[in-house]
Amino acid sequence: MLEVSDLHAYYGKSHILQGVHLKVDGDEIVSILGRNGVGRSTTLKAIMGDVPPHGSIAFKGESIVGLRPYEIAHRGIGYVPEDRAIFPTLTVEQNLLLGVKAGRRSTRWSLEDTHRLFPVLAERARAPAGVLSGGEQQMQAPQEQSHAMVRLLARVIGVGIETADMLVHEILSRSLRDRRAVARYAGLTGAPDESGSKRQEKGLAKAGNARVRRGMIQLAWRFLLFQKDSALAQWYRARTESAGKKRKTMIVALARKLLIALWRLVTTGEVPAGVVLRAA
Numbered sequence: 001m002l003e004v005s006d007l008h009a010y011y012g013k014s015h016i017l018q019g020v021h022l023k024v025d026g027d028e029i030v031s032i033l034g035r036n037g038v039g040r041s042t043t044l045k046a047i048m049g050d051v052p053p054h055g056s057i058a059f060k061g062e063s064i065v066g067l068r069p070y071e072i073a074h075r076g077i078g079y080v081p082e083d084r085a086i087f088p089t090l091t092v093e094q095n096l097l098l099g100v101k102a103g104r105r106s107t108r109w110s111l112e113d114t115h116r117l118f119p120v121l122a123e124r125a126r127a128p129a130g131v132l133s134g135g136e137q138q139m140q141a142p143q144e145q146s147h148a149m150v151r152l153l154a155r156v157i158g159v160g161i162e163t164a165d166m167l168v169h170e171i172l173s174r175s176l177r178d179r180r181a182v183a184r185y186a187g188l189t190g191a192p193d194e195s196g197s198k199r200q201e202k203g204l205a206k207a208g209n210a211r212v213r214r215g216m217i218q219l220a221w222r223f224l225l226f227q228k229d230s231a232l233a234q235w236y237r238a239r240t241e242s243a244g245k246k247r248k249t250m251i252v253a254l255a256r257k258l259l260i261a262l263w264r265l266v267t268t269g270e271v272p273a274g275v276v277l278r279a280a
Contacts, residue, residue, distance in 0.1 A: 001026040002047070002077075007055035009039070009046045016042045020055075027152060027277060029269040048072055048079045078148075088130025092121055095129045113169055149173060149266040155277040156262070158226030163219055170212050171259075172266050179260040186212040188256040212259075220255040230274035232257055 004022040008015070016039045024030045032040045046053040049069045057065050064072050073079070086095050096111055115122040149172055153164035176182050183189045187208020224233050236254045240247045261272040271277065 001060060003056075003058045004043075004047065005056040007043070007046060007053055007057065009042050009051050009053055011042075011051075017046060026155065026279075027265075027269060027271060029267075044079060048077065050079075086129045088128065090129055091126055092129050093125040096121070117173070152266055153262060156227075156265075157276050157278060158222050159219065159262075163215060166215055167212065167259075167262065168266070170209055172263055176263070179263070182260055182263045183256050185209060186216060186256075186259055188213060188216060188252060188259060213255075216255040216259050217251060220251050220258055223254075223258055227275055230272060230276075232261065232272060232274075234274075 002022070002024040004020060007017050007020040007022070009017040020039070020043055022030070022032075022043070032043060034040055042051055045051040047057055047064075049064070049067055049072050053065055055065070057063065059072075059075055059077060062075075064075060064077075067075075069079075087098075093111070096114055149168045150161070150164045153159055153167060153172075154161045171182065171185055174185070176185060180189075185208060187210065189208075223230075224236065227233055232254060235257070236250060240250050258272075261275075264270045265272065
């Protein structure tokens with residue numbers, strides 16, 4: 001999806017980037033590591049056109065060298081700068097609204113989504129952005145870029161763009177520490193019936209996000225149709241071939257396993273075993 005070859009960049013006479021090579025596929029999460037001053041931020045700025053690049057930068061097979069930053073953004077590359085780059089004399093709400101495109105329904109984050117994740121920004125909506133603390137200013141990073149998680153999820157055959165958008169907004173973009181927390185938040189932990197050390201699933205827990213729970217159960221049925229050769233689909237069939245009534249109970253377990261697999265996909269880039277992705 002993104003390929004950088006022999007990239008050089010300068011600040012005046014200082015030669016900062018000296019032959020950087022970088023490739024990011026559509027289903028990857030790539031991090032650039034290094035000490036201060038080695039050019040991590042400069043690499044991103046050069047890709048965005050904020051620093052004049054010298055070399056080859058291709059996005060989805062087309063060169064973006066020489067394009068202006070707003071033209072590169074329109075191609076689908078988003079950039080959230082570490083220095084926050086807010087407009088200090090505008091209000092918090094005005095800064096956030098700069099990332100909203102009027103008249104277009106898409107998977108981009110809305111003002112309400114940002115307020116849900118960062119309630120303090122709703123409380124200080126009318127305050128000048130420049131008086132906020134550094135951490136509060138970082139929360140205002142514009143939601144202009146298409147959400148990478150949504151794009152990645154939608155590549156899973158059987159997952160529609162609206163389902164991907166719902167899952168990212170409702171659960172996958174939240175800071176959940178492990179797979180158990182993911183399942184609990186969605187209300188897919190089941191109601192356990194303990195017998196010794198054995199736990200059997202006896203339906204859905206009452207707590208949790210009902211929208212995610214319903215959506216995941218529907219997605220689990222659809223997943224069985226579109227991803228028949230996946231390890232998850234094989235796991236389900238092996239446990240339900242001779243038990244018709246058990247299918248509805250086991251679909252809850254499949255929905256839970258599928259949600260955890262999708263969470264791992266968007267947080268680590270790990271593609272579930274046997275799952276087929278659309279081309280990036």
